[in-house]
Every structure is written in structure tokens, then in C-alpha cells.
Amino acid sequence: MMLIYTVILLPVVSAFVAALLPNDRLRSYLVPTTAIPHLALVIYVLSHRPPVTADGMFGLDALGALILLLVSVIFAANSIYALGYFKCHVNWSNRTFVICLLLFLAAMSMATAARHLGLLWVAVEATTLVSAPLIYYNRSRFSIEATWKYLLLCSVGIALAMLGILFVAYAGLHGSGHAHITMGHLLASASTYSKPWLRAGFVFLLVGFGTKMGLAPLHTWKPDAYGEAPGIVGGLLAGGLTSVAFLAILRAVQIMEAAGEQQLCRQALLGMGITSLLFAAIFVIQQKDIKRMLAYSSVEHMGILVIGVAVGGLAAYGAMFHVVNNALTKSALFLSAGNIHRYYGSKRRCEIHGALHALPFSAAVFLLGFLAITGSPPFGPFLSEFSILRGIFNGGHFYLGATFIFLLVIIFIGMGGTVLPVTLGPTFDEVDSPYFRETVLTVISPALLLAVVLLLGLCLPAPLHEMFTQAAALVEINR
């Protein structure tokens, strides 16, 4: 029973220690020494399958477990990169950065374990607040603008989600006279809840958490924040935070299914999914900035995820698999893009050429990551996108499938048009950055993440397959 709490409290305690430590160098080691035990703890907790706490507030079902494991893996990988990152900025105080990083892990863990909608909200809002200072770490005009937009848009968005939660509670009050909003209670009795309030609640939840997840047309903060944040923060946001926001949306979907309101769910998710693909396809072409390009790719994959859930069946399984693939690949891409950015002192396409010569490892990860994320075999995303596509065609949604493939091809070409000239070809002779050299610490995390993505594509371990199947069953829309 106490196990669930330890997963959340471990990073909080470390954050306190980080606040008290006077030495920057010592403090930077606190990140991996928290992240790796956290990962071990998560694996231990998941193998023990703790029951839901007595008050129904905390618990790990298959969905929560999947996202918790994912968040912990991403954070552990990023924590090693963080060591290298701090070595590049020895003169900057990292106190706020480390504290916020650790609290970010705590908030994300709490969101995955929350079984009460209000608690989920508190955790997701906390992730916004502690990640805002992370985005602003570079202290430029651009990053302050990105931070402000992120903070304001996500806060207002998440406030709308709170309204959605209150509507769901009111639906209970109107329908059955009781307004309990723990997941256990909701799933058992959502069918007695008042339908109009429940529908309104779902729409607000979708808009609120959709802003956080970055579904088009609510994604406007995303290119700015991902573009201006340090690579490591981009990796954590695109890998961890979006998955947590996706989990929040899936909670709303679960409630709607329990209430027998799949139709609205399916249409809303499909609409936002296709819009996301469309926006990503439009803006990824001729994108001048490599990090913004990755942000639009993130919008695309959020779209793919919700389409997978909306279609259901095999596609829902694919969506669960794809959360993992997208998060790992995106994180690797952001970390390697961060290295390229630091070496060239620019993230603009026209100022980077032939990165493979200058930074053989980072650029190789960037290039292979691009191939992986656009769904090329033999990487994991190929399998998960293929599952989603098969689900779409099995369900008889021919036009949806055709549009899906068409937009994916456009995005592949668009991203290729940026990634290929950046990585391949001759490099500039005059660029010889004195600030940055590839070291083991800055290269190992993205390389490991990509290796995992490759392994997932080659052979999927049985326990993971089991986990995806169980998670997909929880959000199965064709009931």
C-alpha cells in the first residue's frame, strides 16, 4: 500500500535535498541518483501490483502502470544526459533547474497513480508549473516569450479541464444524487450519470487536457516551448508530459465508455486527431528550425495516438504501443538536436550542414531517429503505426486510412527535407565550436533510447505485449 506513495515521494525528498545542497556540482549528481532508483522502484512496484488505496485516491491500473514506467524510463535516460548538460553550463546555477526537474518527475508520477479526477488535475497543473522555469533556463528574449505563452495557455487550458471535472461531478449529482469522482466509482456508476452534463464535461476535459497534450488546434504553445527549451527539457516534455496528458484524456474516455457515450468520444477524438495531422503536415514542410520541426512532429504523433484510441480494437493496441515508441524516439531526437544546436550555436536549417562529420554520434541518432519517428522499419514506430493502420482498415474506415497515409507521407517528405541537409553533405569548414564536444555523457542517453526503440521493433517482450493489451482493453471504444 505504501509502495505507491514512495514512487511519488522519492523525487520530492530529493528536491528538498537539492534545495539544501550548497554545491552545484554535487547537486547535478542528484538527478541520476534519484532517477535510477526511481526506475528500479517503479519496476519493483509494478511487479507487486499494489491494490488501490482504501480511499480510492491512488492506484495503478494497466494504463497508469504503462505511463508510469514510460515516464520513469525517459527520466532516467534524460538524467544521465543532464550530467553532460550541466558540464556545458558550469557557470550557471542549477539549483532551480534541478529542483524543478525532480518535482517534475514527482508530479508526473502522481498523475499516473491518481484515481481521483481532482487529484489528477492537481498533478497535471503541477507539471505545468514546475516545467515553466525549465523552459526559461536559457534566459533569452525568445525563451521568456515561449515560457509566458506556455504558462498562460496551459494554465487557462487546465482551468477548463477543472470545469470539465466539475461538470462530471454535477452529472453525478443530477443523475444519481452522488457526486463521487474517483475512477473506481465513476466506472461503476457512470451509466446513471446525467448525460448532457457528462457530455459537456467530456468536451471541457478534452479541450483542457488536449491543450496540455498539444492536439491541434490547441497546440500553439508547443513549437515555441519546444523550440526554445533546452534539448533535455524538450525531451522530457515531448516524451513524458505529453504521455501524461494523453493518460488524462484516456481517463475521460474511460468514463464516457462506462456511461455508454462512445459516439461523441469517437467523433471528437477523430476530429482532433486528423486536424493535428493536417496542421503538422502544413507546418513541417519548409520548417526552418529543427526543434520546431520536432514540435510539429510531436503534434502529429499526438494526433496518431487519439486516432488509434478513437478507432479502437487493434488500433487501440497500436496506440498504447505508439505512446511508448513516440516518447522514446522523441526524447532521443530532442537530446541529439540539443547537441547539434549547441555545437553550431544555431538550430536554423540554413546554418547547419553535414552534422554527421562534426558530430558523428549525435547526428547519426538524429538521422536514425527521424527514420524511426516517420515510421520506417525496422524501428518500433513502424509496428505501432502499422497496427493502427490495420485497425483502421479492419474497421472499414477506408477514407480515414487513405487520409492518414497521405498525411504521414507528406510529413515524411517535409521532415526529410530538413533532416537530410542538416545531417548529410559537407560541413562548414569555419565552424569549429570551442564550446561543445561530444562526450559519453551527452551521447549515451539518446543512443540508448534509440536502441530500445530498435529492439521494440525487432522483438516485443511478452510482459510489455501483455501490458499494452490490458491497457488497450481499458480504453476499448467498441463495446
Added chain:
Amino acid sequence: MTDIADLIMLTVILLNFFILGSSRLGACVRAVALQGAILSCLAPLLHGLAPHALFLAASAFLLKGLVIPWLLFRAIKKVQIKRKIEPRISYVASLMLGALVTGSAFIFGDRLPLITEHVHSLVIPTAMTTLAMGFLILITRTKAITQVLGYLIFENGIFLFGILLSETMPAMVEAGVLLDMLVAIFIMGIVMNHINREFSSINTEELCLLRE
């Protein structure tokens, strides 16, 4: 009891209009604080003097009525914001829009499927009015601090709706919600300070470097 509650609702709506029409920043901050403070008294009025309602009222009063306005005034002083509000649309137009929004909220609130205790209550229409006003201020004001005020008014609207449902939120969650809000305003204050340092102004129309 309901008479006092109705009086509070009317004051909240009047304060909405005051904020929409006022050109002085300090007065607006005070009005938002007053709105939050009187709203926090509503929980014991509607639910009786239960410990849960009292806890909610006390913590909300402390936060919305005292701490957050103090943080905002500190930010105004530190950033030396000019104490004049520069709206995108004229005050008259804002007020007209506000009147329109309030009217629609009341008509809409009348048609909602409510439980019998809430049918003739002013709480839900007032909550919707306040939500809409918050949005209006978020959209039509250019300064970062007035956007924060819009966000706070929006939160007040949600809080008002939440009072009806306070039994669903355990005290732990409510404390979390309020704490999140406090930290949000605190961080927004810091970011505002940095915006001012970088741009020598907190006019958000200058935040236009990042675009496609």
C-alpha cells in the same frame, strides 16, 4: 441565508463590470481580490458551518483575498508597471460585450438541466458570467498583468461552480488546487519581471518574436 448568498452573487457580477470598465490597474487588482474574498465566504453560507466548508472558506479567503493580491502588488511595484490599463477595444465596447455576455449567461443558465435545489439559484448563471468575463479580459487586454487578472477572474468563476460540489473534493485535493493556483501566480509574477527586463515593457503585443 439565501438572501445573503444572492447579495454576494450580485456583488460578484457588479465587480465584473467594474473591472471591465476601470482604467486603473490598482483598482482592478483590489476588485479581483474583493471578488475572491466574498466568494470564499459562500461555502459556509450554502453548506452550513461544517469543518470542510470552513476550511475551504478560510484557505480561499487567505489566498484569494490576501496573498495573491499582495503578490500582484509586489509585481506591479517591482516591474514599475504604468498603472493604466491599455485595452485592445474601448471601455464602452468592453462593457457592452460584458452586458451581452451576462445576459446570455442568465438565459442559458435558465435552460440548463439542474437539480431542483439549484433551479432558481443565482450561483450557476453567476459562475458562467464570471467565467466569460475572465475570458473577455484575457483576450482584450494587452498587459501581462491584466492577463493574469483575467485568469484569476476565470478561476473565481470555476471556484463558484465548485462550491456547489464541494462534497466531491476531499480537503486534500482542495488544498492542492489552491496551492497550485498560488504557485501559478507566483511564477507568473517572476516571468512578468523577466519579460519587463528583456522587453522594457510587459505589453504582450511585443511578444511576437516566435511565429511561423
